[in-house]
Amino acid sequence: MESASEFDLIRAFFDWPAAADNTIRIPVGDDCSVITSPAGMSLAQSIDTQVADVHFPKFAPAHLIASRALRCAVSDLAAMGAIAHSFHLALTLPEASNDWLASFSQGLRKTASELDIQLIGGDTTRGKELVISIAVQGWLPSQQGLTRSGAGVDEDIWVTGLVGESAMILPSIIAQPQLDGPETQPYYHPEVHLKFAQALLPFASSAMDISDGLMQDAAHIAKASQVALCIQAGRIPTPVAYGAKSSDNALWEQCVTGGDDYQLLFTAPKSQRETIQTLAREHNLPNCQVIGETKSGSTVSILEPNGQQRLFKQTGYTHF
Numbered sequence: 001m002e003s004a005s006e007f008d009l010i011r012a013f014f015d016w017p018a019a020a021d022n023t024i025r026i027p028v029g030d031d032c033s034v035i036t037s038p039a040g041m042s043l044a045q046s047i048d049t050q051v052a053d054v055h056f057p058k059f060a061p062a063h064l065i066a067s068r069a070l071r072c073a074v075s076d077l078a079a080m081g082a083i084a085h086s087f088h089l090a091l092t093l094p095e096a097s098n099d100w101l102a103s104f105s106q107g108l109r110k111t112a113s114e115l116d117i118q119l120i121g122g123d124t125t126r127g128k129e130l131v132i133s134i135a136v137q138g139w140l141p142s143q144q145g146l147t148r149s150g151a152g153v154d155e156d157i158w159v160t161g162l163v164g165e166s167a168m169i170l171p172s173i174i175a176q177p178q179l180d181g182p183e184t185q186p187y188y189h190p191e192v193h194l195k196f197a198q199a200l201l202p203f204a205s206s207a208m209d210i211s212d213g214l215m216q217d218a219a220h221i222a223k224a225s226q227v228a229l230c231i232q233a234g235r236i237p238t239p240v241a242y243g244a245k246s247s248d249n250a251l252w253e254q255c256v257t258g259g260d261d262y263q264l265l266f267t268a269p270k271s272q273r274e275t276i277q278t279l280a281r282e283h284n285l286p287n288c289q290v291i292g293e294t295k296s297g298s299t300v301s302i303l304e305p306n307g308q309q310r311l312f313k314q315t316g317y318t319h320f
């Protein structure tokens with residue numbers, strides 16, 4: 001869009017009052033945003049795209065779409081242990097509806113304030129589908145960062161909280177896109193573990209956020225670190241019980257393979273267990289727990305209490 005209304009739209013909905021932050025030299029409105037990097041910090045960057053009816057229902061309330069889009073994007077900063085700083089928003093809209101934009105902008109602004117991250121620029125275009133791309137920036141103390149490749153052998157495998165809450169509510173959201181209540185929180189307002197991950201920097205050896213199911217994402221750490229991840233099925237925190245009736249087991253399997261709850265999966269030497277338990281308590285993460293251990297190898301296995309490997313029909317979500 002290159003009409004006057006494009007600029008009116010940006011001014012009305014995305015040019016928020018500048019925060020008192022002297023690291024943002026040039027905010028929304030110029031050809032580039034310009035930020036000043038603090039001494040001793042490296043810039044962490046990531047971009048995340050969400051497409052209507054692929055990543056969220058097109059007719060969901062716009063403020064909820066905004067919340068989920070921003071939280072999913074910022075989750076990548078948490079997965080590195082970075083401090084969230086700012087983001088750019090590229091929005092492709094089938095039409096410029098003031099009501100929709102007002103709701104989207106309100107949801108985005110509220111979420112940005114909750115996550116303490118500033119909108120500093122973007123791009124607004126018309127297109128057939130609603131597409132939201134968010135590029136995030138954050139700071140990592142130089143020489144630090146939770147990569148996928150740092151796990152060693154004989155370490156604990158941790159998860160920050162429940163996996164599968166989002167997968168459990170998704171069918172209801174698809175059936176009723178207007179649904180907006182406490183039950184939809186895990187899907188639209190996934191917790192972003194920024195502060196906890198920053199606290200983990202000295203203690204964890206690897207980390208990632210779970211966006212395509214625990215099982216599938218665990219394979220990324222296994223491959224990058226060249227370690228086997230041996231996960232105890234019964235220790236994975238899920239909203240449905242493990243090992244009860246077989247009907248519950250089908251739901252349990254969906255939790256472990258289908259979850260996009262943006263929990264962090266991380267590894268740490270066993271010697272750090274008590275320290276991490278204390279940090280989890282301090283950060284109010286009651287379901288943060290050790291779910292297994294790393295061994296030599298490069299695969300992921302989910303083990304039954306009798307030690308047998310559990311086989312799954314599907315391991316997680318893939319786009320292609």
Ligand code: ADP
Pocket residue numbers: 010014015027028029030031032089090091119120121122123124
């Ligand atoms: P350019 O033509 O240089 O790419 P634009 O005309 O697209 O710039 O955008 C004008 C200004 O508005 C830029 O500073 C850009 O970063 C900002 N902007 C455009 N769309 C958005 C948006 N959806 N949210 C925040 N800022 C935006």
Ligand code: MG
Pocket residue numbers: 123124
């Ligand atoms: Mg432009």
